[in-house]
Amino acid sequence: MSIVKMKLATVHAGADQFQDVLERCVSYAQFHPEPAAHLINDENGGKALQDENVYNEYLNQLKNIGHSVGFELKAGPVSRSYEEAEIEAFIKEVNEQFAMIADTHELMTLTDNDEIALEKVRSYGFEAMHECQYISFGMGRLPAESFKKLSLIEKKNFVVEELHKSGQYVWILYATSNTFVKEVRKCMESLFIEEIPIPRIDGKKILEQYKEKLTEVYSYCAYTSEIRKLYRYVVQVQDDYQLAGFVPEKTADQFVRLFDGLNVRVDLAEPETAPQLVPPTMLHNAWLFRPFEMFVEMYGLPNYHDLDPTPFVAVTFCLLFGIMFGDLGQGALLLIGGLLLEKIKHNRLAGIVGRAGLTSMIFGFLFGSVFGVETLLNPVHQSLFGVREKLFEVMDASATMPLLIGAVAIGAVLILMTMIINIYLNIKRKEMAEALFSQNGVAGFIFYGYIILFLIGMFMPDLLPFNPGSKPLMILFIGVPVVLFFMKEPLNGLMKGEGLTPHQGWGNFALEEVFEVLEIILSFVTNSLSYLRVGGFVLSHAGMMLVVMTLVKMTGNAGPVVFVLGNLFVMGLEGLIVGIQTLRLEYYEMFSRYFVGNGKKFTMISSENA
Incomplete structure (x- = not known):
């Protein structure tokens, strides 16, 4: 990996x-x-x-x-x-x-039927026919009615051979002496013949030689x-x-x-x-993670000296998809269908769907949902978890707020994890200013992590052994990181031996950095709230399946058909939407914090790339 x-x-x-x-x-x-x-x-x-x-x-x-x-x-x-x-x-x-041959081809525009007739004439030898001193040959297609009239001509100065025929035309080869050639041609014209020139050379024969x-x-x-x-x-x-x-x-x-x-x-x-x-860069991952290389390559390959994010993408994508699309039955269909398509068609996207289906099954079991039936697993939950009905009732009004808070909490953990990865990579690249002072570096980790602790202390004070709202701690873990955000450029110059003074002067620098620090703080808020969509789609999925189950009850004998079609519709529509939203979280909320994507693809030697 x-x-x-x-x-x-x-x-x-x-x-x-x-x-x-x-x-x-x-x-x-x-x-x-x-x-x-x-x-x-x-x-x-x-x-x-x-x-x-x-x-x-x-x-x-x-x-x-x-x-x-x-x-x-x-x-x-x-x-x-x-x-x-x-x-x-x-x-x-x-x-x-x-x-x-080329000249002949330019003069002649032949249909498939013309070619069939010409092939029969070829056996006589095109060159030999043109070299005859006393006999002239002609070829063409006659309307079928005109061909019948040939037999009615009393004085025939020519002989005719039928070459080919279709519903409307008959293709003929006719021969006459040079004495009667003009007369015969006028006769053929009166019968509306469409002349086909006999080639002077046999291009096919020459072509066969070469x-x-x-x-x-x-x-x-x-x-x-x-x-x-x-x-x-x-x-x-x-x-x-x-x-x-x-x-x-x-x-x-x-x-x-x-x-x-x-x-x-x-x-x-x-x-x-x-x-x-x-x-x-050539990626090599275990079978479980390998299909997710597609998502990494779509964004950009990592630098050879960086970290392969594929395992992290695989775990987080499956986790978020499973939470938003939690259904044991539908997840099983995704798992089976995805893995079968991956094996038969070697399709990486199908492999991703199959693996995401597994986590959908896990969370579907925890939510107690099987193809939208919310009570089927109640006895299992009561036996395993000792609850009155089931472990977690998504559609219960009391579950909405914990669900949304839990989604933001998951997002906070993922944001902190991506910061740790970014710190590691920047230390590896020897970009110490980015590792220490940036919003995704040590300063950002301390600032964001302490905000999370502050919120925990505000709403659940019993969980912390100290008061995160005390002024000394606020100054140390919030004020100092903000100052480091502000001073990142001068500190970077100082570490590189370029001096503390910004290139554009302190006045312009201060004006720009004030707005940049405000943007950093706002981005932490918006990035965290972006994970609300995880909880929102849990409710959305449950709501859509509730509509399907209601329609099943309303349609009586047609209920089983509605049940199957409704499940397929939800799987197709919401599965696509959830997949897109999960990928969006990967790219915009996680990759943007630690992944550069400036690697060079490993390409075998080939003239196509030359």
Whole structure:
């Protein structure tokens, strides 16, 4: 349950080996390369490789040739290599051969039925038909009624072959001697023939001759073009070609073995040895927490040196969702459906729903609610907890205030926890002013924590052994933190050796900080009250299910159908709303206090990212 530890791997190869290195790296998913620009400095005197990619131009030319003759090129396995001169000669050859085919395609707009008829004519040989000295051929589609009239013509100077027919047309091939060609064409025009030119060359035959090699050359160019795009990751230091990047610490030895058989050297080092490089972030969590990585990634990945918040997000999300959507039966459906979808579809959101369903079941049991039936678990509660009816009656008027106060109390605890996380992270980053004097640092923790104690002492004085309202304590735990909020910038400058005087002068500084301190104090109030929605949605869920149960009683024999549809409606509508509100609390009330989200995603080497 942490951010995966990385090793900085640098591969050293000669001029004749670095392309093989790139080819092997492409097939390895656990390598995050660093662009050459990040590795070049005055000390190593390195330079980036020329990224001119002539193979990309070859690809475009081949695609255009294929498109001109209606042949879709698809890259396949590479069977052999081709020199640039060989590729250029081949492109020139096929361009010349396919030029006539392309011209023919531009002149002809054929339907599917036309193509069927033309395919039958192809067997006679297009070239042979055009080379006949004494016989002329024609092709076209006749209306079905006109085709019947052909048999009524007394003097026929032509022969006709039926090629294809549909409901409205008949496609024919006719032949006549050159002596009668004009007469025959006039006859066909009188029958409303729609002429289809017979191609002078058989483009399909030519295409078949070149198709295999065209695909081979295209595949080689596509593969080589992808490799060339990766040149941006290679640094040339004299005769040494270097490729550097990060690999997970656990797979570092496997990465080294990737280059067995090549005359290369692989150096492994800690990321700290290259401070100019920012290690990428790869999250690795236990099965229970893993789907919640989606919420973290949506907000932004943590920095490599920070803390992975996924377990905290998983626990708090499930806790808040379960409280707001507490129903044993509906929670069970969410649990089963979510986990099944996660297993079948590998959908992370479904996994989150399944885990949230578990906490919904727990709180549904505590609230005594099963598909909206509020009395079903009463005997169980009476037996386990020794209560008269059930442990907690949500819809009881006396339960409303404790429910809302409890929601705010949960929010206060979560706010304090996020402050502790923020203090830890800022100490780790060596940002001591933020850790000590900010609203989410030690000063904020003391201020907010003491306000909570003050409220407890006001409403439940017996719980505290001291009076939190005494002036000395108020000055120490409320007044001093407020002063620290106000003086955070000067104190930060003092700690960095920049002096106590603010950059903008004391006058402007004081004016700005007064309003900022007021905003901080108000934010504590609004952030705490934001958690009222937790209690509000508990009441909302119970109220909606009360409406469903009332409708069930009113509809008589249709009650079971209403019961099922009502539960599904509440699950869909309120489940979505509660999920959104819980995520809002995660992002705006918790993440905003401690999470920066400036991490760099671990991305395998790929030409798509080049």
